[in-house]
Amino acid sequence: MVEIPEKQTLESIAELFKAFADTTRVHILCCLLEREMCVGEIAEAVELSQSAVSHQLRVLKQIHLIKYRREGKNMWYSLADDHVRTILQMGAEHVLE
Numbered sequence: 001m002v003e004i005p006e007k008q009t010l011e012s013i014a015e016l017f018k019a020f021a022d023t024t025r026v027h028i029l030c031c032l033l034e035r036e037m038c039v040g041e042i043a044e045a046v047e048l049s050q051s052a053v054s055h056q057l058r059v060l061k062q063i064h065l066i067k068y069r070r071e072g073k074n075m076w077y078s079l080a081d082d083h084v085r086t087i088l089q090m091g092a093e094h095v096l097e
Contacts, residue, residue: 036078
């Protein structure tokens with residue numbers, strides 16, 4: 001029998017999957033599969049304003065799906081870890097089955 005996680009863990013899992021429920025956020029994460037990018041590059045890739053992208057990046061940072069580093073005035077974003085890459089790859093495999 002599978003042990004059901006505690007309520008707090010269940011809530012955290014639900015928050016994680018909520019982040020993947022938005023097409024724009026998934027698109028941003030897929031862009032970051034390729035390489036580290038700055039806001040301007042991401043905005044161009046997903047065809048949105050930098051402001052809209054910044055909002056989505058804030059959500060992704062809060063849920064620990066991405067990380068960032070500052071270089072001068074620029075912030076560079078990348079996937080937080082290989083778990084995010086795996087979730088994206090498994091999601092793609094599942095829907096393409």
